[in-house]
Amino acid sequence: MTEPFAPRPITALVLAFAAGIWLGAPRAHAEDVTLTVWSHEADQDAKVAFRELAARNLEKAHPGVKVKITWYEKNPMLAALKTALPAGQGPDVYYIEPDWTEYITGGYLAPLDDLIDWSTIEDWARKIWVHNGKTYGVPQEAYTNELYYNKDMLKKLGVDLPANAQFTQAQFLDLVKKAKAAGMTPIAQGVGDRPFPGAYIVGEALLRKLGKADYEKLFTGKLSFQDPRVIEVFKWTKDLVDVGAYPKNFMTLKLGESHYYFYSKPLALMLPMGSWYTGRAFVPVEKGGQPPDFPLGIMQFPAMDGGACSQCKTSAIGASFGINAASKNKKLAAEYINAMSTPEMGKRWIETIYLQTGIKAKVDKFTGPYAAYFTELMARQKGADYFIGGPLDLVEGKCKDAFGQVLNAAFPGGLLTVDDTLKRMNTACYKG
Amino acid sequence: MGTLAVFLAPALLLYFGFTLYPVLRTFYNSLHTIGPQGVQSFVGFANFSQLLNDDPVIWKAVGHTAVFTVVATLADVFGGLLLALCLFAGAPFARVLRLLWFTPVLMSYVVVGVIWVWIYDYDWGLANVILRAIGLSAFEQSWLGDPSTALGSVMVTHIWKWLGFNMIIFLAALYALPAEVLGAAELDNCGWLAKLVYIMIPMLRATIVNLLILSFIGKMMIFDLVWIMTGGGPLWSTETVSTYVYKRAFDWNTFDLGYPSAIAVLWFLIIMAFVVVITRVFRQRDKLEF
Numbered sequence: 001m002t003e004p005f006a007p008r009p010i011t012a013l014v015l016a017f018a019a020g021i022w023l024g025a026p027r028a029h030a031e032d033v034t035l036t037v038w039s040h041e042a043d044q045d046a047k048v049a050f051r052e053l054a055a056r057n058l059e060k061a062h063p064g065v066k067v068k069i070t071w072y073e074k075n076p077m078l079a080a081l082k083t084a085l086p087a088g089q090g091p092d093v094y095y096i097e098p099d100w101t102e103y104i105t106g107g108y109l110a111p112l113d114d115l116i117d118w119s120t121i122e123d124w125a126r127k128i129w130v131h132n133g134k135t136y137g138v139p140q141e142a143y144t145n146e147l148y149y150n151k152d153m154l155k156k157l158g159v160d161l162p163a164n165a166q167f168t169q170a171q172f173l174d175l176v177k178k179a180k181a182a183g184m185t186p187i188a189q190g191v192g193d194r195p196f197p198g199a200y201i202v203g204e205a206l207l208r209k210l211g212k213a214d215y216e217k218l219f220t221g222k223l224s225f226q227d228p229r230v231i232e233v234f235k236w237t238k239d240l241v242d243v244g245a246y247p248k249n250f251m252t253l254k255l256g257e258s259h260y261y262f263y264s265k266p267l268a269l270m271l272p273m274g275s276w277y278t279g280r281a282f283v284p285v286e287k288g289g290q291p292p293d294f295p296l297g298i299m300q301f302p303a304m305d306g307g308a309c310s311q312c313k314t315s316a317i318g319a320s321f322g323i324n325a326a327s328k329n330k331k332l333a334a335e336y337i338n339a340m341s342t343p344e345m346g347k348r349w350i351e352t353i354y355l356q357t358g359i360k361a362k363v364d365k366f367t368g369p370y371a372a373y374f375t376e377l378m379a380r381q382k383g384a385d386y387f388i389g390g391p392l393d394l395v396e397g398k399c400k401d402a403f404g405q406v407l408n409a410a411f412p413g414g415l416l417t418v419d420d421t422l423k424r425m426n427t428a429c430y431k432g
Numbered sequence: 433m434g435t436l437a438v439f440l441a442p443a444l445l446l447y448f449g450f451t452l453y454p455v456l457r458t459f460y461n462s463l464h465t466i467g468p469q470g471v472q473s474f475v476g477f478a479n480f481s482q483l484l485n486d487d488p489v490i491w492k493a494v495g496h497t498a499v500f501t502v503v504a505t506l507a508d509v510f511g512g513l514l515l516a517l518c519l520f521a522g523a524p525f526a527r528v529l530r531l532l533w534f535t536p537v538l539m540s541y542v543v544v545g546v547i548w549v550w551i552y553d554y555d556w557g558l559a560n561v562i563l564r565a566i567g568l569s570a571f572e573q574s575w576l577g578d579p580s581t582a583l584g585s586v587m588v589t590h591i592w593k594w595l596g597f598n599m600i601i602f603l604a605a606l607y608a609l610p611a612e613v614l615g616a617a618e619l620d621n622c623g624w625l626a627k628l629v630y631i632m633i634p635m636l637r638a639t640i641v642n643l644l645i646l647s648f649i650g651k652m653m654i655f656d657l658v659w660i661m662t663g664g665g666p667l668w669s670t671e672t673v674s675t676y677v678y679k680r681a682f683d684w685n686t687f688d689l690g691y692p693s694a695i696a697v698l699w700f701l702i703i704m705a706f707v708v709v710i711t712r713v714f715r716q717r718d719k720l721e722f
Contacts, residue, residue: 078682079682082681082682082687085687086470086687099685100685101685102685102686102687105468106468106469106687107468107469108469108687192549193663247554247555248554248555248574249553249554249555249556249557249574249577250574250577251574251576251577251578251665251666252549252552252553252554252574252576252577253553266555396684396685397684397685397686400683400684400685401489401679401683401684404665405665405666405667405668406667409665409666409667410665410666410667413574413577413666415578415579415666415667416667
């Protein structure tokens with residue numbers, strides 16, 4: 001009996017094909033190592049150049065080593081990490097932020113105390129990454145929450161910035177009203193793609209009103225949102241919302257778009273933002289950057305009446321790097337992180353990215369086209385009493401979800417009353 | 433047998449690896465809490481109990497998904513039928529219209545989502561610009577920013593994307609109708625409406641049912657468009673079951689896939705039950721091909 005297909009030749013053909021693929025695959029030399037790195041901030045050229053430079057420096061110092069950086073946007077990277085790490089397929093080094101504590105509790109980050117050269121990292125920045133006595137991340141980006149403004153528009157309103165660059169809460173409300181009456185958008189802000197920008201104003205107001213200790217208690221569930229001081233802050237913020245502080249497209253305006261709104265079109269008086277504002281603003285205009293002649297200024301967030309700490313200010317660590325606990329190249333991974341953290345690289349960070357850093361770097365004199373900006377930024381830090389970490393570093397689970405939906409979006413978006421907002425936040429966050 | 437095995441093996445491997453194993457694993461996970469480093473502890477039906485008794489968001493998500501599924505499916509399918517009839521009847525510029533109506537089907541959800549977020553933008557979006565231009569500025573809205581309009585706005589986008597697909601299927605089915613039946617109806621002086629109601633629609637019944645079921649199943653799993661346009665907000669007003677599963681799995685500072693798996697399992701069972709019921713209802717009269 002003849003079969004329509006002879007099985008042996010076909011099986012042999014398939015096996016030969018598979019063997020051909022296997023044999024044809026490029027073979028790695030025993031001494032070759034590829035260090036894999038996953039990093040967010042694919043859209044920020046200066047940061048891409050910074051991390052790629054460190055990679056090339058490491059490759060020069062270690063012939064046979066190749067550093068392969070995969071560039072992501074934040075959400076796709078998070079989704080990739082959360083599936084790759086449990087499957088044992090994660091990269092050697094990956095980008096992390098301090099509120100991503102699940103990578104520590106999940107055991108996916110290696111303790112770095114004995115791996116990293118900590119002499120080049122600021123102590124206060126390292127502390128952010130210390131959990132149960134061990135350090136899990138190397139802080140690279142540091143930032144402060146700033147209130148950027150358009151100097152020309154403020155002048156047009158006939159308002160002078162106080163000597164300490166800080167309005168009172170009544171003066172600030174009045175400023176917003178004046179801007180609105182003059183047909184300006186007072187605050188360019190949008191929450192279309194991030195769970196935090198809408199909470200800048202209320203968050204900084206809460207910090208100044210409550211002081212550092214109670215502020216931390218509020219976002220860790222130990223202080224009620226029904227505290228009278230908290231209610232006062234929310235009422236003031238609601239006044240701002242009701243007079244039209246935010247643009248009408250607040251709910252859909254994305255972070256990058258809010259920058260463009262502020263400095264290009266249609267223009268706005270103020271933009272509350274982390275000092276990583278520079279990453280999007282200080283790029284060529286054709287890439288969506290700020291016009292060279294834009295009259296950028298920085299003011300302090302307003303002081304609250306009877307506030308416990310008017311000089312308080314949020315300082316936080318953003319971009320950091322950690323080493324996969326399952327990496328087989330931990331020492332090399334540490335060398336890559338060390339290569340990004342030398343004083344020279346710290347200086348380079350400040351001079352090319354125009355942003356604070358957790359790396360110890362000495363910059364005596366700022367030069368270049370944005371020197372005036374950096375000088376003003378440093379002036380706004382004088383006398384500041386920093387609260388290290390933002391609210392998102394403190395909240396988690398249901399409270400984090402409520403923060404994004406309620407405090408970040410619905411309340412400043414004018415969808416909720418003060419009472420409703422406080423009830424929802426208490427239900428989600430208060431453990432008392 | 434050997435040849436058969438060689439040819440079947442790749443497909444079976446892919447099926448087991450990418451369909452059967454993930455489904456079984458999701459069922460398994462739903463009965464466990466998954467701790468650090470994948471350490472699992474059996475919790476029985478605790479995840480389901482929490483889901484059913486102590487999670488207000490899931491019921492909002494179920495409600496929105498149900499509304500989305502029913503409304504968008506009906507609009508999609510019967511809208512597609514109307515467009516197909518329009519072309520079948522020889523509307524002017526039929527070729528251009530067919531191209532225009534079908535083009536959105538070829539776009540990815542990301543592109544469609546981004547385009548429609550712009551269209552809905554309060555300040556410069558086309559929707560409000562048109563309203564202002566025709567003197568209806570009282571109706572301008574933050575379409576995606578208001579809980580009362582957000583879900584409807586996402587639905588409109590979804591319908592816009594899929595109308596063309598249903599139109600093409602219906603158009604093919606209409607051209608496949610036996611010409612002698614339609615001709616006989618015309619000889620009997622049957623009007624356009626009567627021909628549609630008594631002859632064409634009954635003959636399209638199998639196509640309609642198939643499209644309804646496919647559309648229902650697809651919409652019960654809606655994720656991409658909602659995620660791109662609203663992320664489930666504002667105030668969870670566009671949260672669907674799929675976006676909520678994603679949030680619980682990836683946005684809640686945890687690697688525990690137990691609870692999100694429980695949501696996925698529950699929803700999977702609901703969809704399966706729905707498919708079984710619909711299949712039984714229509715099995716007697718139509719051969720379904722989904």
